[in-house]
Amino acid sequence: xxxxxxxxxxxxxxxxxxxxxxxxxxxxxxxxxxxxxxxxxxxxxxxxxxxxxxxxxxxxxxxxxxxxxxxxxxxxxxxxxxxxxxxxxxxxxxxxxxxxx
Numbered sequence: 001x002x003x004x005x006x007x008x009x010x011x012x013x014x015x016x017x018x019x020x021x022x023x024x025x026x027x028x029x030x031x032x033x034x035x036x037x038x039x040x041x042x043x044x045x046x047x048x049x050x051x052x053x054x055x056x057x058x059x060x061x062x063x064x065x066x067x068x069x070x071x072x073x074x075x076x077x078x079x080x081x082x083x084x085x086x087x088x089x090x091x092x093x094x095x096x097x098x099x100x101x
Contacts, residue, residue, distance in 0.1 A: 001014065001015065002026065008023075051091075052087065052091055052092075052095050055083075056078070056083060056084055057095060057099075059078065059081070060074055060078070060092065060095060060096065061095075061096075061099055063077055063078075064096055071092045071093045071096060072089070074092060074096075075087060075088075075089065075092055
């Protein structure tokens with residue numbers, strides 16, 4: 001519709017979309033053709049803040065082994081001990097479940 005009219009405002013109004021959405025779709029169409037208009041994943045490609053480093057891993061596994069703490073308590077202890085205040089629940093749980101004996 002935009003290619004026919006050349007009027008972004010009219011196209012957005014008729015389609016019920018915003019101008020940034022129209023620009024995104026035009027850019028995708030120009031780069032990828034009709035394949036670019038398909039829905040794309042909104043999942044991030046990486047989450048650097050979620051990475052658990054070796055030193056943190058040692059602290060976490062030691063807290064789990066010595067004090068039998070759960071994931072939430074370990075998370076709180078890491079903040080209290082100033083080891084990490086950015087580690088989320090799921091990466092901690094994954095680390096603990098991967099290292100259970």
